[in-house]
Amino acid sequence: MNLPVTRRFGPLRDKHSRPYLVTAGLSMMADNIEHVITYWALWEVFASPWLVGFQVISHWLPFLLFSVLFGGLAEKYDCRRIIQAAQILFALVSLSWGLLFLTGTLEMWSACVLLVLHGLAGALWGPAEQLMLHDFAEPPELPSAVRLNATFKSLGVLAGPVVGSALLLALGPTYGIFVNILFYLPMNLLMIRTPFTGHVRSGHVHRERISILDTPRVLRTVSNDRVLVGMIALAGLIAVCVGASLQVAMPNFAQNLGAGDKAGIGYGALLFANGIGGVVGGILLEATGILKVDVRGAVIAAVMFGLTSLIVATTGHYAVALIALVIGGIANLAATAIGQALVQLRAPEHQRGRVVGVYSMIGSGMRTGNGITLGWLGALLGVSGAVAVGGAALVVGALLIAALIALQARRELRA
Structure with missing residues (x-):
């Protein structure tokens, strides 16, 4: 599906979408600031490997369980209010952390509850945030809006x-987490001012009953669209094969590359290279349009992400790993942004929120599975070996998805 040539950075020229992109980046930064502060504090208090594992599960499992339900809510209700509810929940969780730190009453059960609530806030935010882009952008500029939204969120992930x-160094965990609440305010205030609801351009509001069991029905509805199914499958493949394994395995890579004992500088540079790739990638892709918003573009980006992950896991050269991480960050953003745009453009209008929810469920929720496969393969092959297998599997799987889509297209032409 090729779209007509549109303005470069078009959504950044619009007075409504520009602040939306910026505030989304700030909220994503606040999300990651909370991770930095609370994960450090939780390790200081409990030093529990079990809790470290639960931190990953609690963040992604709500996406797996509730994304379609939350997508249905975004179809039925004003997306501004859903976004505000998610941002307020984020802020209340930060406030609760701060009060527990301040009073010295933090316990394991309360930490687990707050971790789950934080994950729920992220899952609630996602579908409504994506539907708002349909109001801000004309259909030809929707891929640009999706790509720039991902870029600003990548910038938030990098800055977090x-x-x-x-904040941790200057104020400590208690007052640092209190300050973090302020970064959620801009998007809340913007949702009061913006005239868009997520339904203005389409004029469609879902009236049917919403159920947590909608997922099978939505999948059956879109099963005849090979591109939709292929992009959802590709998102799941990226999540399961690589997911967050690069970040988790980074200390191991730094040690293998001889950069683990340089006061953290070598390790930090690897993390920064992985993050900056997403930011630079979004800008380059928007400026050049080098990858089209089609299946071929998504597959090329996914294959590149798999190859660079394989290189990072197997190379013995620090400079090669840095370059591969930057290129991998670009490829990861390209694959997910193209897939997200195709899903939103091809989703039936009356089910767009739930289809976006399915994409989020698979693309984000399946990262829970990545933690399981990483642990299992890591025990057999070592952490680097597990990441290498994941990268290779992504390359093979992406090519297989492309081949199946092409085969189905040929069958339809013959019919």
Whole structure:
């Protein structure tokens, strides 16, 4: 599906979408600041490997269980209010962490509850945030809006550890987490001012009953669209094969590359290279249009992400790993942004929120599975070996998905 040529950085020229993109980046930064502060504090208090594992599960499992339900809510209700509810929940969780730190009453059960609530806030935010892009952008510029939204959120992910570490050092975990609440306010205030609801352009509001069991029905509805199914499958493949394994395995890579004992500088540079790739990638792809918003573009990006992950896991050269991480960050953003845009463009209008929810369920929720496969393969092959297998599997799987889509297209032409 090729779209007509549109303005470069078109959504950034619009007075409504520009602040939306910026505030989304700020909220994503606040999300990551909370991770930096709370994960450090939780390790200081409990030093529990079990809790470390639960941190990953609690963040992604709500996406797996509730994304379609939350997508249905985004179809039925004003997306501004859903976004505000998610941002307020984020802020209340930060406030609760701060109060527990301040009073010294943090316990394991309360930490687990707050971790789950934080994950729920992220899952609730996702579908409504994506539907709002349909109001801000004309259909030809929707891929650009999706790509720039991902870019600003990548910038938030990149800035979160930096700002979070600064707050932790300057104010400590208690007052640092209180300050973090302020970063959620801009998007809340914007949702009061913006005239868009997520339904203005389409004029469609879902009236049917919403159920947590909608997922099978939605999948059956879109099963005849090979591109939709292929992009959802590709998102799941990326999540399961690579997911968050690069970040988790980074200390191991730094040690293998001889950069683990340089006061953290070598390790930090690897993390930064992985993050900056997403930011630079979004800008380059928007400026050049080098990858089209079609199946071929998504598959090329996914294959590149798999290859660079394989290189990072197997190379013995620090410079090669840095370059591969930057290219991998670009490829990861391209694959997910193209897949997201295709899903939103091809989703039936009356089910768009739930289809976006399915994409989020698979693309984000299946990262829970990545933790399981990483642990299992890591025990057999070592962490680097597990990441290498995941990268290779992504390459093979992406090519297989492309071949199946092409085969189905040929069958339809013959019919």
